[in-house]
Amino acid sequence: MRVLLIHSDYLKYKTKNKTKIAEEIDDSKQEGAFEDSLVVFTAVEKEDEKNEEKVVKNFIEEVKSVHSDIKSETIVLYPYAHLSSSLSSPQIAIKILVNAEKALKEEGFNVYRVPFGWYKSFELSCKGHPLSELSRNISGNESEKSENDDE
Amino acid sequence: MRVLLIHSDYLKYKTKNKTKIAEEIDDSKQEGAFEDSLVVFTAVEKEDEKNEEKVVKNFIEEVKSVHSDIKSETIVLYPYAHLSSSLSSPQIAIKILVNAEKALKEEGFNVYRVPFGWYKSFELSCKGHPLSELSRNISGNESEKSENDDE
């Protein structure tokens, strides 16, 4: 799983056309707007299919760890295929994102999941402090986590 | 080289702190604002060190190809380490970006290169049409190019 975490003053999105792997959504999810958010752009990868539960666990641990540093009001999970060239099946990707959303909600976080498989317009800001842009490789393996936080 | 291409209504950036690999910049480059742009987020990778010239050539061919579809006013080259976990040396990365900028300018494109190695705040929009978000793996190899344009 490849993840890009952005601390944002604002994120807005609007769904446009469906791709062929679009999830069905309520009208309420056709657009969204968020202030002070940790936006978690996420590409679930083929390798993650081997160990979904561990991947979800390691993913939410990482999100919580970054969130504890930046303390944003909201966490936004944003599916972003463009971060990887070795994607999982759409079914597994949605399942992992849904389960991560659920787990974070159960722990009391204010979390929102952006629809999967839609073309979307968006507007985003990045605050620019050293922790406002981070990337991670997350696997189902306990110890494997790579960081790369310099430009 | 890992590349993310975004067709934007606006991009604004401001340099904040230097990282230890920051390039020296003129005051004029401390911030920038662009309308209708193809923003090319770019991570130069270790593998690209083997064949810098071919990488520059393949990179600008790809940028020109996407630009010919979307026909934005401006092309903005934006260094973005977070797209890869196997980065080249900063020296090679800057060299490749500078040479790509030069080559595109010589061909008459309106191109701008965002400073390398600085923490930056930014604001970005993505138009949301199917060609407004594309990612590419670009190598020094003639035939190797991977695309991944579905969500």
Ligand SMILES: [Mg+2]
């Ligand atoms: Mg796309």
